[in-house]
Amino acid sequence: MLNGIHFLLTYKCNYECDHCFLYCGPHSEGTFTLEQIRNVLDEAVKIGTIEWIYYEGGEPFLFYPIMLEGIKLANDKGFKIGIVTNSYWATCNEDAEVWLKSLTKLGVKDFTVSDDEFHFENKDYNQSKVARSAADKLNIPTSSISINEPKVEMRSESEYEKGKPVISGGVTFRGRAIETLIEGLPRTKWEELKECPYEDLKGLGRVHVDSFGNVQICQGLSIGNFWETPLSELVRNYKPDNHPICGPLLRGGPAQLVRDYDIKHKDSYVDECHMCYKARLALIEKYPQYLTPRQVYGLEEE
Numbered sequence: 001m002l003n004g005i006h007f008l009l010t011y012k013c014n015y016e017c018d019h020c021f022l023y024c025g026p027h028s029e030g031t032f033t034l035e036q037i038r039n040v041l042d043e044a045v046k047i048g049t050i051e052w053i054y055y056e057g058g059e060p061f062l063f064y065p066i067m068l069e070g071i072k073l074a075n076d077k078g079f080k081i082g083i084v085t086n087s088y089w090a091t092c093n094e095d096a097e098v099w100l101k102s103l104t105k106l107g108v109k110d111f112t113v114s115d116d117e118f119h120f121e122n123k124d125y126n127q128s129k130v131a132r133s134a135a136d137k138l139n140i141p142t143s144s145i146s147i148n149e150p151k152v153e154m155r156s157e158s159e160y161e162k163g164k165p166v167i168s169g170g171v172t173f174r175g176r177a178i179e180t181l182i183e184g185l186p187r188t189k190w191e192e193l194k195e196c197p198y199e200d201l202k203g204l205g206r207v208h209v210d211s212f213g214n215v216q217i218c219q220g221l222s223i224g225n226f227w228e229t230p231l232s233e234l235v236r237n238y239k240p241d242n243h244p245i246c247g248p249l250l251r252g253g254p255a256q257l258v259r260d261y262d263i264k265h266k267d268s269y270v271d272e273c274h275m276c277y278k279a280r281l282a283l284i285e286k287y288p289q290y291l292t293p294r295q296v297y298g299l300e301e302e
């Protein structure tokens, strides 16, 4: 059941992290207007099962007044609201509280701050901690996402299969992470990558929407364009087994995807997402309406 709509309010970000699965950066295009936000929220009401609206990016605080207005609109419609930010704006406690003060009466139920080595080089004092402490003071519920440089660990027999290397750090190997972070990491044989471990391809659970109209189940994997077909209709008519990418993924993961389309592939990959992303890249010209936007594959828009 679709429970959450996550606005990729903008693809623009002041950072350009190695692990960014959306390839965001200062030059990324694609920011929602208020009129577009209103349209999506009206459709969210029609869907009937949506409880949560998230504002994220890119970095949503780069478009603070629009984010704030979007939150007000969602709040007026009775949705619970979440925000995900890299907290670049939290320069000191007093200022961070000023940034967050306007959010206190607006139904913000989850304020997620990314607290990564990639942003803050593992310093004990960083903006993420300032942002969280300001939110705590204002009684805004907080959580954090922490993604660190991938490291290979050998787990002992009691913890895990004997001698099997495990990649720690929490990076998902999609988008820019595949260009920048996979070298030297252990690999698994392609035929063992038999399921999608992270996304609810059947029930959806949550989708990410962007200003181009894409409804993404996973980064760059869309069920359709809501500027062409209303969002509520896209969700209602979604048949996972008939979707040209989700169908094979549901039947047998990325391994099935390469079998179904006879895609040339390597013998092994870092994980399911690494293989899935590479297979999808090979299919991008065949299914441009589902494998989009191209920019999250590091490609220019056509």
Ligand code: SF4
Binding pocket: 013, 014, 015, 016, 017, 019, 020, 021, 022, 023, 024, 025, 057, 058, 059, 086, 114
């Ligand atoms: S991971 Fe987050 S902070 Fe880093 S570039 Fe992507 S959107 Fe920006």
Ligand code: SF4
Binding pocket: 174, 195, 196, 197, 198, 199, 218, 219, 221, 249, 254, 272, 273, 274, 276, 277
């Ligand atoms: S990249 Fe593919 S395997 Fe990984 S979460 Fe997304 S859809 Fe699933």
